[in-house]
Amino acid sequence: MLKATIDAEIFRESIDAMAALVTECRLHTEEDTLRTRAVDTANVAMVSLELKSGAFESYTATPGELGLDIAKMKNVLGMMGKGDTLTMDLPEEERKLEISFKGYRYSITLLDVNTIRKDPNPPTIELPGRVIISGNALNNAIKAAAVISDKIALGIDPDAMTFYMEAEGDTDHIKLALGEDELVSLNPVSARSLFSLDYLKDMGKVMAKAAEVEVHLGVDHPVRFAFDIADGNGRVEYLLAPRIEAD
Amino acid sequence: MLKATIDAEIFRESIDAMAALVTECRLHTEEDTLRTRAVDTANVAMVSLELKSGAFESYTATPGELGLDIAKMKNVLGMMGKGDTLTMDLPEEERKLEISFKGYRYSITLLDVNTIRKDPNPPTIELPGRVIISGNALNNAIKAAAVISDKIALGIDPDAMTFYMEAEGDTDHIKLALGEDELVSLNPVSARSLFSLDYLKDMGKVMAKAAEVEVHLGVDHPVRFAFDIADGNGRVEYLLAPRIEAD
């Protein structure tokens, strides 16, 4: 059972964060939290999202699991404008989620959760390097690298006290090094890993709206991005596997 | 013979109203009115347009018939900006319409009226249900339905005193009911018919600009939309045949 009212903009932010990686997910309703975690079809990236009851104007739920078609939710959200408020209503034992806003009542059949991949277990990995950077600066760096390559190295240079990104094209090369002045904070531990820009570009668009993004890095290890949404009442985490650096 | 000067924006509105359904039409010049009526190639929808001389800055005409290529007129209008004024000049016995604006003189060969379908006779049908609604609200309802289906039911519920629209997707369903507060007026006669959204979407874009649209409905009958253009000096009517509701 779920009955909740939320600002359309906050809900759109949440759905967009998921849509960067997956088209469907298992949404877990808990007494005071809405939660989901999913991996992309290639098993390269994972997203987890948590919305606390404080993110909602009103929120009542009993523990349960919903199969959500994210592409369809994006369509519905496309009908809403800024400032609209939407109400979700899923009675106990129902398989139809009713979404209403501004006189509209939209009834959407949920997916059978058994047809959706099980929730992934978050891997326990040590990522000692840690940078906090504005989401916009992070997204700009990703876009700049994408102009010349399809992969990007992210790293920390503890001697220069910089967070850097580097990309190599066929004949060209781009490097961006950001010092402490341009970062919110930096943990000076040597780190460097290579990532696919395909994934990062989609994540970057979502992260661009975050004031601060935590970036956790290791050496040839995954990267974890974490940032708040809904004025701190929600949190998104992306985990992306590294690519092997060709010699 | 026709010699008239008109604000480009008003002329664009008129051409767009026709372009929603047809690519060419017979334009009738009368002493104090410009008038046209046409059906789409599938015989499903009809549009009629009337521009009184008051819609023009100046207007002189003798009774006649012109074959107008609407797609071409849209191209010409594409060259004009807001606030531009255009002059149409068709001397007696001429087959070239001269359109001039801002130093440009555009000479456009008219279509042979015999190659264009004859004007349809407006059917005499009784449509007892009548709603007046803002064009923008009507267009939003059409767009919302189009997200999940290719047809829409429009109806009046006299008990609830609402004008409603309803659309059924493969697994989803959307309903919008507007009460008297959200309407300009409502004639509480039971009505409900099903329509193709293909047509309504194109009409909706045009109607979105009208402050008020009259909607005339029956039970499994056509719908008629009527609205003013050119500050009340012109009027557009759309008539759309219903679709059979599948059991």
Place this chain on the structure above:
Amino acid sequence: MLKATIDAEIFRESIDAMAALVTECRLHTEEDTLRTRAVDTANVAMVSLELKSGAFESYTATPGELGLDIAKMKNVLGMMGKGDTLTMDLPEEERKLEISFKGYRYSITLLDVNTIRKDPNPPTIELPGRVIISGNALNNAIKAAAVISDKIALGIDPDAMTFYMEAEGDTDHIKLALGEDELVSLNPVSARSLFSLDYLKDMGKVMAKAAEVEVHLGVDHPVRFAFDIADGNGRVEYLLAPRIEAD
């Protein structure tokens, strides 16, 4: 050797002026000027560009020749925002141009100049007709003609004291005549030549930003457009061969 700093917007203007016709060029560095001249692959149009040291915030160069990939430069410029400043650095005997802005260091491999067509010699042609017109009005005339045709006649009518353009579609015709009031200046010498709109449309987009464009015309002769960029510290010239007017 080249080391120069320039406003991103001025550099973008210069690259766009070249990109209208060619995808690569030989860039000549001189002590106080950056200069290039190129013809399009079909040998129909020529562009020449000159940026004086005054267009730069700082400029130091020794005489040399660089093979520039213009498409790639456009990509790099796409990363920059308004108000950004970029620094170009090409050490002596180097084949990699380093472009840096806002913490980014972009290293771009230059093209081998021997793989790029030699600089064309500017033909010595007499074009007695001369008009000065706002770039925006010129571009609008080009766009209006393109709606109905793929070629345009540009001419001067010394009796009517007008600069005119004329285009002929299959059934339609457009003419624009601009008198002295709508021009900056006019040299009343009879002139008329026909040109391909394919080329003019691309040039028009660039010229639209120029306050004044000099247009030099003859009878069945090329047209030369010339205009300032970089607050008068740079100059662009386009030369376009005429098309034969079919009887």
